[in-house]
Amino acid sequence: MSISRFEELVASFARLPGVGKKSAQKYAYFVALGDPFFGQNLAHQIEEAVRFLHSCERCGFIAEGEICEICADELRNHDLLCVVESAKDIITIENSRSYDGLYFVLKSTDELLNLERAIEQNGSKELIFALTPGLASDAVMLLVENELSAKLPELKFSKIAQGVPTGVSLENIDLLSLSKALKDRNNI
Ligand SMILES: [Zn+2]
Structure with a gap:
């Protein structure tokens, strides 16, 4: 060489x-x-x-087929849709074994239409924001809620509890705190 x-x-x-x-x-x-x-x-x-491997067409997670194993799993709780920033966050939440709903990777607010489609395809009743706490994610949540609540009045919005420190991304949170934050999520 x-x-x-x-x-x-x-x-x-x-x-x-x-x-x-x-x-x-x-x-x-x-x-x-x-x-x-x-x-x-x-x-x-x-x-x-x-x-x-590519991104799941529905949620953005890692998939081999058109949709990923999580989206294809009929036993998961289709009422819940957890909005995360990256596919890595899905792995983190899956490792915490504290959530059995579905996910959506929202990389930017340009993807609102895709999010809306995922909500319709999955029949989601509650959107749980699991974003890195901070001003930027507050703005994202507000925007998403404003846009979607007009079109989908039945949809509930919540975010993971404040146990998650500001500015710390999900992958750096210990699994116990993460499962507590998901369980104690707040309606918004
Ligand atoms: Zn998927």
């Missing part, structure tokens, strides 16, 4: 979120020379993941 090939690999690892130059060098060395079998396997897994 030429040095430039190695440097290219380091540069690619360094582009991953949260990976600095030093870690990138360690990873590159490990996959190319330390454990080439693992390296091959990892390359294959990445290739397969990129090829087969």
